[in-house]
Amino acid sequence: DTGVSQDPRHKITKRGQNVTFRCDPISEHNRLYWYRQTLGQGPEFLTYFQNEAQLEKSRLLSDRFSAERPKGSFSTLEIQRTEQGDSAMYLCASTSDGGADTQYFGPGTRLTVL
Amino acid sequence: QKEVEQNSGPLSVPEGAIASLNCTYSDRGSQSFFWYRQYSGKSPELIMFIYSNGDKEDGRFTAQLNKASQYVSLLIRDSQPSDSATYLCAVNSPAGNKLTFGGGTRVLVKP
Numbered sequence: 465d466t467g468v469s470q471d472p473r474h475k476i477t478k479r480g481q482n483v484t485f486r487c488d489p490i491s492e493h494n495r496l497y498w499y500r501q502t503l504g505q506g507p508e509f510l511t512y513f514q515n516e517a518q519l520e521k522s523r524l525l526s527d528r529f530s531a532e533r534p535k536g537s538f539s540t541l542e543i544q545r546t547e548q549g550d551s552a553m554y555l556c557a558s559t560s561d562g563g564a565d566t567q568y569f570g571p572g573t574r575l576t577v578l
Numbered sequence: 579q580k581e582v583e584q585n586s587g588p589l590s591v592p593e594g595a596i597a598s599l600n601c602t603y604s605d606r607g608s609q610s611f612f613w614y615r616q617y618s619g620k621s622p623e624l625i626m627f628i629y630s631n632g633d634k635e636d637g638r639f640t641a642q643l644n645k646a647s648q649y650v651s652l653l654i655r656d657s658q659p660s661d662s663a664t665y666l667c668a669v670n671s672p673a674g675n676k677l678t679f680g681g682g683t684r685v686l687v688k689p
Contacts, residue, residue, distance in 0.1 A: 497676065506582075506666050506679030507622065520675050555621055557677075565610050565674050569621045 466490060468570035470556050476576045477546055484542045485573045489558030496539050497567060498531055499555040500524065507555055513539060514561075546577045581605060582669050584680035591687050597654040599683050601667030604648065610670040611643055611650045615663045616682065622666055626652070657687045 469488045477483050489496050494515050499507035510529070512520045515536040525531075528546075533539040543550055553574050557567040582603045591597045603611075610629050614622035628634045628641040628650070640653040650669075654661055664682040671678065 499677075504586075504681070506668075506681050507677075509676040509678065512675050522676075553621075565670050566612065566624060566627055567677060568624065569614075572621045 468556055468558050468568055470554075470570040470573050472573055473571060474574050474576075476578065478578050479548060480545055482542065482544045483546060483575065484540055485554055485556075485575075486538060486540050487556030487558075487570060488538045489556070490568060493558035493560045493568075494536065495559045495561065496533060497557040497559075498539070498541050499557065501553045501555060501572075502551075510541075543575075546575075548577050551575055551577045580680070581678045582667055582680040584665075584667050584683045586681055587684040587686075589683055589685045591654075591657045591685065593657060593659060593687055593689050595657055597657050597661065597685055597687070599652045599654075599665050599667075599685070601650045601652075601680055602648055603650070603667075603669045603678075605669065605672065605678075606645075606648065607672035608669045609672065610674070611641070612668040612670070612677065613639075613641060613650075613652045614666040614668060614679075615661075616666055617663045625665075654685070657685075659687050659689055661685060662687045 496513045498510040501507040513533040528544045553572045556570045612627045613625045616622045626641045638655045642651045666682045667680040668677040
């Protein structure tokens with residue numbers, strides 16, 4: 465399967481714990497995006513990488529959130545000191561420069577904070 | 579006013595009929611527009627994208643764009659029960675660096 469992959473698919477954690485999610489984009493895609501989706505809402509943009517550079521961050525991305533893409537390939541999203549309000553589906557998408565700007569989504573990581 | 583607005587539905591459609599979904603957006607600088615389908619508990623799946631005013635057809639799906647009215651629509655012809663899902667309208671920022679989604683329209687196709 466050459467699509468976007470995410471790991472883990474599900475994560476249950478206790479409030480105050482740190483969690484880290486991984487995204488592997490489609491191999492030739494240099495742009496990578498993170499979104500968050502809560503029940504009944506559309507996905508909301510969190511952050512965007514072009515190669516290894518993080519070029520934009522949403523105001524939704526509080527100081528407890530950090531994202532990296534160290535070698536311009538896979539990316540990680542870390543949430544520190546999780547809160548119940550962080551419970552959501554975290555989606556990763558990728559696309560390529562000069563393409564149709566069409567973003568392809570991974571299966572998502574569902575986070576539940578108890 | 580939300581940046582991208584959709585009727586939340588549910589839109590109930592008999593099998594074989596046409597489902598018509600609408601979306602309005604606020605940023606006149608937006609150049610590319612997308613429709614995604616999302617089944618419950620799954621991630622969004624791209625159905626179509628459209629850049630130019632007018633219609634674009636792909637199988638049973640037709641996307642329509644009117645930039646002057648800031649309006650995008652999706653028609654699903656010969657609706658099937660498997661089309662029952664939430665349909666998300668997404669608008670790319672003028673810089674092309676993020677999608678803004680509407681809240682989605684839930685479609686129910688009844689046999």
